Amino acid sequence: MKPVIEILEDRISAVMSEVAGQEKCSAIIKQASDPKFGDYQVNGVMALAKQIKTNPRKLAEQVVEKLDISDICEFPEIAGPGFINLRLKPEFIARGLLEINKDTENFAVEKTTGPKNIVVDFSGPNIAKQMHVGHLRSTIIGDCICRMLKFLGHNVIPQNHIGDWGLQMGMVIYALEKEAKWTTEDKFPNIENIPDASDLSLEEFERLYKKVTKLVETDPEISKEVKAYTVALHSGDKWTKIIWDRARKISLEQCYKMYKRLKVNLNNNHTHGESSYKDDLSKVVDDLKEKGFAIESDDAICVFPEGFKNKEGDRLPFIIQKSDGAYLYATTDLAAIRYRVNKLKANMILYVTDARQKLHFEMLFAVAELAGWAKKNMLHHVMFGSVLGENGQPLKTRSGENVKLKELLDEAVERAKAVVEQKNPELSQNEKDKIAQAVGIGAVKYADYSNNRTSDYVFSFDKMLAMEGNTAPYMQYAYARIKSIERKAQIKDVDIKTELKDIENLNLSDPSEIELAKHLVRYSEAIQSAVSDFKPNYLTSYLYELAQKFSTFYTSCPVLKAEPEQRPTRLLLCDLTARTIKHGLTELLGIEVVEQM
Template identity: 40%
Template sequence: MNIHSVLSDRVYQALSFLVNLPINVSLKIHPSTKSEYGDYQIDGVMDIAKKFGMSSLCLARKLVDTLDLNGIAYKIDVISPGFINIFLDPNWLSQCLICVLSSSRLNIVTVIPKKTIVVDYSSPNIAKEMHVGHIRSTIIGDAFVRICEFLGYHVVRSNHVGDWGTQFGMLIAYLESIKIDLNKKITLSQLEIFYRFARRKYDQDPYFSKRARDCVVRLQNGDSRCLKIWNNLVKLSMLENQKIYDRLNITLNLTHSMGESTYNSMLPEIVKDLKKKGLALENKGAIVIFLDNFKNKRGKPMGVIIQKKDGAYLYSSTDIACIKYRCEILNAYKIVYYIDSRQHQYLKQIWSIAQKAGYVHNCILEHHTFGMVLGKNGKPFKTRSGATIKLTVLLNEAIKRARKLILNKKPNISKKKLDILSEVVGIGSIKYFELSKNRIINYIFDWDQILSFHGNTALYIQYAYTRIMSVLKKSYKIFKQHSFKNKIKLTTKNEKQLAVHLLQFEEVILFVYQNGTPHVLCSYLYNLSVLFSVFYEKFPIFYEENEELRISRVLLLSLISKTLKQGLNLLGIKTVNEM
């Protein structure tokens, strides 16, 4: 159900009778910010009137006279100089609510035909533990994936792990030098220590540095010994990463790993093809592509190296091959990258090369940038000692704090329930705090805000959901007996506000899909929870003497619960029936 879509169809149909609508001019049809302005407003009449040399007030009145909203709106006002306010008919809203309630998908349609969207997100490094720097890409990317799938798209999750390149040359050379037995049990934290030693040696020892570079070339050329060590490193790392994904309720699994190594066999042909097309040139022994649309500090075309003079390939060559693979093999309609905003220029350069080479065929390329997670000091979020915070440590702390919070509220709770609730609340609160922030800005990590029963938090919404479920449990016989046969009566201002908000769910989901902004869905769910709380405080169901109204309000609460649960599920956040 999409009120915006219904109104848009009717409005543009009416407008087409009055004027030949220019392509570059459109009306803005949006929910009203104040109840006195109705439920929806139409802006933009002034711009269209100006194009045709008409009075905006006159055009607005003609539009309203032509507009057929019989049975949908009970009143339409025109306000000078040309604003239009639409007041929706409660009977129409009631019918729509029953349709939504009786649908397993809340009456939200799926896209036809089914198109493929490739989403590149999470992307941890091999031989390193996941840390707080991975949280935004992982959590926001997964919420976007869930929404795409819910809308009916075929989604290819691409965990573009850093499993190739110079760091592996360093690590392989170091492991060979200390004769480590990789068949023995080694932890990811140990590997990370080995990598730090290797990095230091690489920077200080010219002989070791040459050995490491040789290992990179050997690995890229398929040397069996290098490949064996590399395979062990990748397997260990991904198994540990999977534990993090499972705890975070992230839908990524081992089959979604499409690291840099996936495209290694394509690289020689890619370089050959780019040279053949005149895009890549030899420059000081390296293979370089100069981009006229990107300038360096001296104002000259910026060069992107795709192969070093020692024959080793770089991230650039891998990423070009990656786009070609996704467009030609996966037949992607759209590719969405959840990568740090600092990589935006680099991505633009790679896209430009792929497009000039003809590797992108009617495929939309989007970079959903995100800012940084900061501490209260306004600097990147780290431990007191200055170390990067590991995700395992962060999640353990969230569960520990949630456990303490729950015990303060319910000291007699059973251990089993406490364990489950601590996990749901702790992990859900971390994820929601991340998702509720506009992804393009930096935000400050604050435990007090994360685990709060007040404000726009997971706890507030999860608690609202459990309150509804408690009412529905007591009303089970009423609900089962009457189900969808009864009408939802919208007799109060609060009920109508809830009805309009519930019917805006599809609009919100489509907006989040189009803009990659899950914080908008968070705001929607929070506002729905607030509307429920206000309504329930004013109109307790069990004190309502009128049976029809009592049944109607049970049905309304049932729809609120379904919407909250579906919305939180799209964000990857679990719910419980008791709290």
């Protein structure tokens, strides 16, 4: 079934076209701003009236007269300057619930009529370094977008564009030589003598990387040497390649562990890093040169796409090859576009990266379109804001380092554990651990999703783990309460299965029942709006409201002790709420639910 709002939009828009004699009219239907206006309001009539210069209220009357939506709504009311207020019929709501009830997999959410091949580029950690808080948003938002698109029936192709070909490897190899932990060619002339690098740990790589980063900042000579090592790697030097292999392998192992912990669906099949495009880079540059788009400027090869200016008001360069001959991320990104369009047959490519890269992507897209490698509107930068500390600055440790993702999650789980310990000490250790994992990790993810993607947000363990408010624990608690009812049913001799079997007639009478039922029917609306803007917070808002409405219902309506004519309806409301929360959290957001907490 289509979302109600879309059915109404279609039908009312059509009538508006007919009445006004205009081709394309939009009803612009919104949820009513106030419950006293009903469930939905039509805003588009006033705009149309303005357009065709007529009285809005009169136009609304004409529209209502011709409109037949009696299968869905009560008779529409015209209000104010020309609003049409719509109120759903209880029978319609009941029908909607029953339909969702039957469609156990898809909650009566309609699949897309035009499935696309959508590449989603996200996560993209660097090798030789642990994942840190800076990778959190890309990783989980990207994953959520993949899950939602897939649910709507698209062919989603996740791409993990890892940073495995950059300067950081040069740094690490340089440091290994200087510390005599590892030496290259001249020291090991025979292949048998080469250490297998298996003793090099990620921590070791990280330590070296950090050390050299500092050195490079102050010493241009070292910077030069580091670059030379990077060049050696790029030109196929087998000694440096051994170190690179090792760094890549152990870094990815860590990443995959992290993805598993975060319930992010990324694995080796999706890893397609910078290094995989290494042989295409020169072709990209040559191609752009041949086409006459790339020219030399200050010894670098640049494209100057239209519409970008620098401080002097001249064209801004998009540098695809540095003056020292090296390629950079602009080149790799272009090569990736060609691969994704030609080989992966992408109709759309989404880049889930932070907002600071906005200009880069604008220029990248402009160049790709200029070169004819991508069509207009194929490429989208799904950007996001930064994670800030309580001080309003980007989140760092006290010593100014990036916060490791692992440590962040560990702390969240630890704090969740303490709460479970306090609230439910009688549970087994194993259960407590499971709950702490679900709540702790869920809290971190949910807090991120529930903030507007495009703005920065302040990271706070206390807030994300609070039981009040729009948090993962609140949602998980609502779910656990329903599961508890189901367990109690057995003791109280209520056979839920039998009562819900072939249920056809509902008895929605209490206001809290009706409110909850209406909201359940709107699940597909929430998903549609979250997908069309790639904004998970629309989904979390929906789920939060659902949990709130359930809690209100739960408080005012006994379920197991309800009268026989009310009980099946209430059991159904509980069941559908639990299923919707579970689906939203686990399937779309990748957050676990728990049976008790």
